[in-house]
Amino acid sequence: MVSMGSVWDRTAEFLSDNLGSLLPIALLAIFVPSTISANLSGLQQNATPGTAMLLGLGVFLLAMISFWGQLAVTALAIDPAQGHQASRVATRRFPAALLLMIVLVVVMVALMIPVGVMLAVGGVDMTSLQGSAMPDIPPSVAVWVFLYFLVVLVLAVWVFARLAVVIPSVVGDRLAIGAITRSWRLTRGVALKIVGVLILYGIVSIVANLAATTAFGAVMYLVAGRGEEGISLASVLTTIVGGAVSTGFTVLGTAFLAKLYIALLARNEATASA
Template identity: 65%
Template sequence: MISMGTVWDRTAEFLSDNLGTILPIALTAIFVPAAISGSLGELNRGATPGLAAGLGLASLLLAVVTFWGQLAITALALDPSLGKGAVPAATRRLPAGLLVMIVLLLAALLLAIPVGVILALNGVDFSAATPGAMPQVPPAAALWVTLYVLALLPVLLWLAARLAVVLPALVGERLAIGAIPRSWRLTGGVALKIVGVLILYAVVATVASLAATTAFGAVITLVAGRGEDGLSLATVLTGTVGGAVSTAFTVLGTAFTAKLFLALRAAKEAAAAQ
């Protein structure tokens, strides 16, 4: 049985020992896209359909860059001796990684189908909704959607725990779709421990993000003011600070899952050898 405390210690040791190699990857592939995305969000307000489509495409490309950065950090955490070789390793695994993410996204969309069915049965007309705005939802439909989401939440947490080491399996064992069942097998018996870590991580990351964007953003807006088009020095600085916080937690979470994968694999191999 693995110890989450030991995994955290190994994660902290890895980050401390390899900060010089991690920092360029984190800055270029995670921090810069996160900071830009924060500013793009402000430009979406009142944007024309053409501009909104362009901003959406830009956000998608930035997400791919961030995902590539996570693959590079994963490769480095799995084998610190790679050094700068983690970058080409991430590039080689990017197509397979995108394929896996698309499959998981489609599976997540299937879980959202009941929400659409509930809204449709209650007469919600999606075609009449204003672009970029939520349609009017009757109270009865809102109640059923809320109950469904609340019932789905523990299921999502459990699934997230069982799929926590998909990326390390994809990078470390050069798998594609096979990384999904591989993660499922490795996390068997320790899902509840991983759920606890996920909840703690989500709470701390959310609080830190709100402190960075809401509190800091309010102070900067009072000092510098907000531009008429929604994009100003205040929004750029707020996006930069939010990007820095997001980058720190992304690097931490990525490194942790890689070390968790190594611990789970070693535990399974030791159990099989007995």
């Protein structure tokens, strides 16, 4: 039986014992890209279409660096003896992990197709969806769209729990698309526990991030002002604080899933031997 409390204890022990190896990855591959990305997103608000496209490309590339950083943290959490070799493991597994993420994103986009069909059948002007104004959706169509989103949300939470160790499977088992099946098998029987942990983690991380950015941001905006070009000293300092908080939770969550993967592997091996 997998104990989530034991997994958290192993995660905390790993973080304290490998702080020296984790700090460079967290700072250079997660904190810096996420902070710069947040500021680039602010610049996109008042940018010309061409500049906005370039800024969007920059945000995408920075997201890829952060994704690589999470792979490095995962590799280090799976085998702390690797030390600085974890970055090489992350580089080798990056193409497979990226392919897997693309497949999952395509599936999520495909789940939104029925919404477009329902809106079109209901007579909603699809061109109005491109603007910022809320389209006029008939009540009968709105009910079906709401019910569909509700069902998809419940299923998404369950599927996300079953795929919780998909990235550790990519790194540890050297899989690509096959990591989906691997994660599905490993999480059999513990999905509800994972759902509870993920919901708690999500609530705590969101509240902590909002508390840090809101409180600090309010003070900085009062002192330095908001600026006129979508970015200012106050916004930069606020994104730095928010980036520091989100980086801490990203490393914590990534390490936890890697340790959960190890615990599930041990359970799987014990079951097979029995």
